[in-house]
Amino acid sequence: MKNKCCENHLTQDKAKELLSQNGLNRTKTKVAILVAVSKSRTPLSATEIHHQLGDETCDISTVFRTLVQFKEKEIIKELNLGEGFFRYEIGNIASNHHHHHVRCRECGQIKLIEKCDMSVFEKMISKLGYDQIQHYLEFTGVCSKCLKKEL
Amino acid sequence: MKNKCCENHLTQDKAKELLSQNGLNRTKTKVAILVAVSKSRTPLSATEIHHQLGDETCDISTVFRTLVQFKEKEIIKELNLGEGFFRYEIGNIASNHHHHHVRCRECGQIKLIEKCDMSVFEKMISKLGYDQIQHYLEFTGVCSKCLKKEL
DNA sequence: TTGTATGCAAAGGCTTTGCAGATTG
DNA sequence: CAATCTGCAAAGCCTTTGCATACAA
Numbered sequence A, B: 001m002k003n004k005c006c007e008n009h010l011t012q013d014k015a016k017e018l019l020s021q022n023g024l025n026r027t028k029t030k031v032a033i034l035v036a037v038s039k040s041r042t043p044l045s046a047t048e049i050h051h052q053l054g055d056e057t058c059d060i061s062t063v064f065r066t067l068v069q070f071k072e073k074e075i076i077k078e079l080n081l082g083e084g085f086f087r088y089e090i091g092n093i094a095s096n097h098h099h100h101h102v103r104c105r106e107c108g109q110i111k112l113i114e115k116c117d118m119s120v121f122e123k124m125i126s127k128l129g130y131d132q133i134q135h136y137l138e139f140t141g142v143c144s145k146c147l148k149k150e151l
Numbered sequence C: 001t002t003g004t005a006t007g008c009a010a011a012g013g014c015t016t017t018g019c020a021g022a023t024t025g
Numbered sequence D: 001c002a003a004t005c006t007g008c009a010a011a012g013c014c015t016t017t018g019c020a021t022a023c024a025a
Helices: A011-019 A028-039 A046-052 A060-072 A117-129 A142-149 B013-020 B028-039 B047-054 B058-074 B118-125 B144-150
Strands: A076-080 A087-088 A100-104 A110-113 A131-140 B076-079 B085-091 B100-104 B110-113 B131-142
Touching: A011 A028, A011 A046, A028 A046, A028 A060, A028 A087, A046 A060, A046 B085, A060 A131, A110 B118, A110 B131, A117 A131, A117 B110, A131 B118, B013 B028, B028 B058, B028 B085, B047 B058, B058 B076
Parallel strands: A100 A131, B100 B131
Antiparallel strands: A076 A087, A100 A110, A131 B131, B076 B085, B100 B110
16 A cells, blocks of 8 residues: 555654653643544545544643644644644654645545655755755645546 | 736737737726737736726726636636645737746746746657646746845 | 643634625616 | 626635543653
C-alpha cells in the first residue's frame, strides 16, 4: 500500500512517551487524539478527530485546545488543503518525511505525494530578503473514479 | 515596481465589457467589485473588498454572492494563503500570468512570485489517474523588515 | 497542592441562505 | 415582463474564550 499518509500508527504507549518528551500531561484525551491522528490514512479535520474519539470522547473545544498545543510542539502539522478549514497530520517528530497531497475536487479523497524539490523557489524567495521560508504546496484534480462517473 | 499582483487595473468600461462577455448583469456593485479587485496590489479578502467599495457600498452578503459568480466564470481566482479565510485576485481572463505568493508570517505582507514549473509534479499526479490537475503553491517566511524588528 | 485540563456555554469571524423588494435587460 | 440582483436578518460552520470544576504531577 502506497497511499497512506504515514506509517506511524502510534500505540497508546508511544503516544504517552511522545507527550512526556514534550512536557505535556498524559491525559486520556491527548493520548486519544494523538492515536487517532496517527492512525488516519489521511489528514483529519478537528471535527473528524472529534468524531473518531468514540469512547474517549471530549468536547470539540478540547480538541482545538489540544491541537494548538500539539502544533506548538510540532507534534502535529496543520494543513490547508483549500477547503476552508484545517486538517492535521502527525508532524516530523513521529513521521519523518516531508510530503504533499492531492485532493480530488469531486469526491474529496486525499492522496499522498512523496517527492518535493522546492529549492529553486526557495532560493528566489530568500533573495527577496525572506528568512525561515516554508512552502505550502497542494494539488487538486479529478480522480479516476470520479472521471468515470462523469461520463 | 515589481511587486504588484497584476497590471490589469480595470477601468469601469473594461469591467463592464468583461461582465457582458461573461453573461453577467452590469450592476454598479459588480463593476465596483471588479475594479476594486483589479486595482489592488495584493489579493483581497471579501471583507477588504467590502471596505474598499466606498460610495458604491453594498451588503457583505452581496460581495460573497458576487464573488461566487466571478469564480464560476473564472473572472477571479480564490486564494487560500493559510490565514483562515480566502483572498481573491483577478483571474487569468484579465491578467494572464500564473503566479504564486509569499506571505510574511509576522506582518502579513504579501508579495508575488512569478516563476512556476510544476510539470514534474503534475506528470507524477496524472500517472496516479488524476485529470484536470491544479496546484496550489504558496510560501510564507519572515520578511526583511520583520527580521530587523526581531533583533 | 499547584498547575494544567476539561466541559459547558457563549461568542467571534467568515460565509451562506431565505425572503421580499428593487433593478436589469 | 421575466430574470436577476440586492439588503436585511438569520443561521451555519469552524474556531476561540471565560469560567468553574476536575484531574495530573
